[in-house]
Amino acid sequence: MGARTGREFLEGLKDDRVLWLRNERVDDVTQHPELVGAAGAVAALFDLQHEHADLCLEPDSETGELVNVSHMIPRSKEDLQRRRRCLETFAEASVGLMGRSPDYINVTFAGFAGGRERWAAGGNDEGAENVIRYQREIARRDLSLTHTIVHPTIDKVRDRDFAAPGDPVPLHKVGETEHGIVVRGARILATLAPFADELAVYPSHPAPEGAEAYALAFSIPMNTPGLVFLCRDSASAVHAERFDRPLSSRFDEQDAFAIFDDVEVPRERVFADGNLEVYNSVLFGTWAPNVMQQTMIRAQTKLEFAWGLAARMAEIVNDTGPPTQMLLGEIRCYSELVYSALRLAEAEAFDYGEGAWFPDGRPFVPLRALVPQWFPRVNEIFHLIGSHNLLAAPSRAQLDDPTMRPLLDRYLHGAHEVDAEERAAVFRLAWDFVGSELGSRNELYERYYFGSGARHIGLAHLAGDRARADTLVDRMLGRPG
Numbered sequence: 001m002g003a004r005t006g007r008e009f010l011e012g013l014k015d016d017r018v019l020w021l022r023n024e025r026v027d028d029v030t031q032h033p034e035l036v037g038a039a040g041a042v043a044a045l046f047d048l049q050h051e052h053a054d055l056c057l058e059p060d061s062e063t064g065e066l067v068n069v070s071h072m073i074p075r076s077k078e079d080l081q082r083r084r085r086c087l088e089t090f091a092e093a094s095v096g097l098m099g100r101s102p103d104y105i106n107v108t109f110a111g112f113a114g115g116r117e118r119w120a121a122g123g124n125d126e127g128a129e130n131v132i133r134y135q136r137e138i139a140r141r142d143l144s145l146t147h148t149i150v151h152p153t154i155d156k157v158r159d160r161d162f163a164a165p166g167d168p169v170p171l172h173k174v175g176e177t178e179h180g181i182v183v184r185g186a187r188i189l190a191t192l193a194p195f196a197d198e199l200a201v202y203p204s205h206p207a208p209e210g211a212e213a214y215a216l217a218f219s220i221p222m223n224t225p226g227l228v229f230l231c232r233d234s235a236s237a238v239h240a241e242r243f244d245r246p247l248s249s250r251f252d253e254q255d256a257f258a259i260f261d262d263v264e265v266p267r268e269r270v271f272a273d274g275n276l277e278v279y280n281s282v283l284f285g286t287w288a289p290n291v292m293q294q295t296m297i298r299a300q301t302k303l304e305f306a307w308g309l310a311a312r313m314a315e316i317v318n319d320t321g322p323p324t325q326m327l328l329g330e331i332r333c334y335s336e337l338v339y340s341a342l343r344l345a346e347a348e349a350f351d352y353g354e355g356a357w358f359p360d361g362r363p364f365v366p367l368r369a370l371v372p373q374w375f376p377r378v379n380e381i382f383h384l385i386g387s388h389n390l391l392a393a394p395s396r397a398q399l400d401d402p403t404m405r406p407l408l409d410r411y412l413h414g415a416h417e418v419d420a421e422e423r424a425a426v427f428r429l430a431w432d433f434v435g436s437e438l439g440s441r442n443e444l445y446e447r448y449y450f451g452s453g454a455r456h457i458g459l460a461h462l463a464g465d466r467a468r469a470d471t472l473v474d475r476m477l478g479r480p481g
């Protein structure tokens with residue numbers, strides 16, 4: 001089949017999946033009023049790959065079908081740069097607000113397939129073959145995937161990072177059938193669930209000895225019997241004009257709690273089944289440096305958008321004071337730091353083995369730790385610059401009303417000839433970015449989507465190579481190096 005169009009993607013979502021949103025089980029995710037906006041935005045990404053075919057599509061090495069470059073297993077720095085240009089195009093479409101656009105998992109599985117040996121550890125050759133075959137399948141069928149890699153939080157003292165053996169809540173294996181394995185339990189948090197064709201489960205926190213039943217990796221269609229998704233309340237602005245809610249009318253990618261009520265996973269879709277050697281190693285090595293290219297392209301796009309939008313807010317009210325310049329400069333610094341780290345990671349890319357080239361992971365270490373803190377700070381800067389103006393932005397209907405418009409033109413325009421319409425458009429966009437329900441969800445997303453910043457700050461220390469640091473200290477202590 002190869003790269004799909006938006007229309008083909010939407011047709012594929014019409015299945016009998018069990019997905020709840022507020023008071024109802026959703027019948028058709030492409031038509032539900034609280035989902036239709038984002039369904040359209042994800043569909044637009046499928047169309048975008050055809051509109052930018054020169055950047056985004058390449059022939060599949062075996063079938064010749066055109067597939068998206070986010071499925072590429074990079075074989076050189078040039079491949080990584082080519083992938084970046086397509087990923088930037090995707091990120092720009094939602095100014096980085098759709099963090100789990102399908103390219104995120106495409107890149108993840110390309111990384112998995114480029115590291116076969118890791119999946120084959122401990123005799124898991126069948127699982128490794130399944131990963132490689134599945135990666136080609138999602139490329140050729142152009143599937144959209146959601147994923148759940150974290151256990152639900154029930155008791156933070158008892159379950160620090162992993163399931164206690166015998167715990168019935170986290171996803172675990174309960175049996176085998178002629179065709180595969182049966183799994184039961186729950187996982188978080190399936191962002192993009194309504195707009196996904198399949199769900200991937202793979203590791204995040206390492207599993208201890210004795211937790212083999214929980215050490216699972218697989219992928220299944222969203223309508224697999226027994227699979228239940230509970231979406232959070234929608235942040236979509238259902239009845240709003242595009243002008244009034246320019247972002248939340250389109251970019252609520254949704255998040256869902258996933259329940260596996262005795263789900264059969266076909267054997268050919270099982271990637272890891274109780275093999276701790278595999279489960280505890282596949283996310284170390286190539287996964288992070290590979291997928292961080294995608295996540296940081298998105299983050300950098302969002303930061304650059306934030307800089308532009310905050311600057312526009314300031315200009316509209318002629319706010320040129322040094323404190324505001326510093327706040328705007330601060331956002332740009334975050335954006336440039338991410339930009340520089342990305343370029344460095346690509347420039348220092350290397351063959352991680354098996355001929356797969358991924359970015360150098362080192363420039364991403366501080367980003368994983370600090371970007372989750374930068375986005376809440378960016379939102380604070382919007383509040384500081386935007387102030388009450390964020391809340392004094394007339395709606396489309398008010399601007400269009402013949403009795404209101406003259407008043408708005410007289411009392412609610414901006415400095416330097418900026419008219420009431422332009423002022424309202426910019427402050428409404430800014431409020432939707434940081435203050436609406438979507439803005440609030442997005443702040444939570446940035447804090448946690450890759451694990452908390454706090455965790456990564458600790459890991460930056462614990463997983464760091466201290467050889468040079470120790471040598472420097474020893475030298476000053478007068479000890480031979």
Ligand SMILES: Cc1cc2nc3c(=O)[nH]c(=O)nc-3n(C[C@H](O)[C@H](O)[C@H](O)COP(=O)(O)OP(=O)(O)OC[C@H]3O[C@@H](n4cnc5c(N)ncnc54)[C@H](O)[C@@H]3O)c2cc1C
Nearest residue numbers: 147148149150188189190191444445448451452454455458
């Ligand atoms: C909007 C959103 C979308 C998401 N989408 C997905 C998805 O699509 N798929 C998926 O699998 N998961 C998704 N997640 C879940 C995400 O993976 C988890 O929320 C994330 O891993 C954080 O989980 P945690 O509780 O283990 O965090 P932790 O890292 O344990 O952090 C929990 C708290 O402990 C604090 N903390 C942790 N370590 C330390 C430390 N060493 N010192 C001090 N404080 C510390 C943190 O600051 C935080 O307050 C999403 C989450 C959100 C919010």
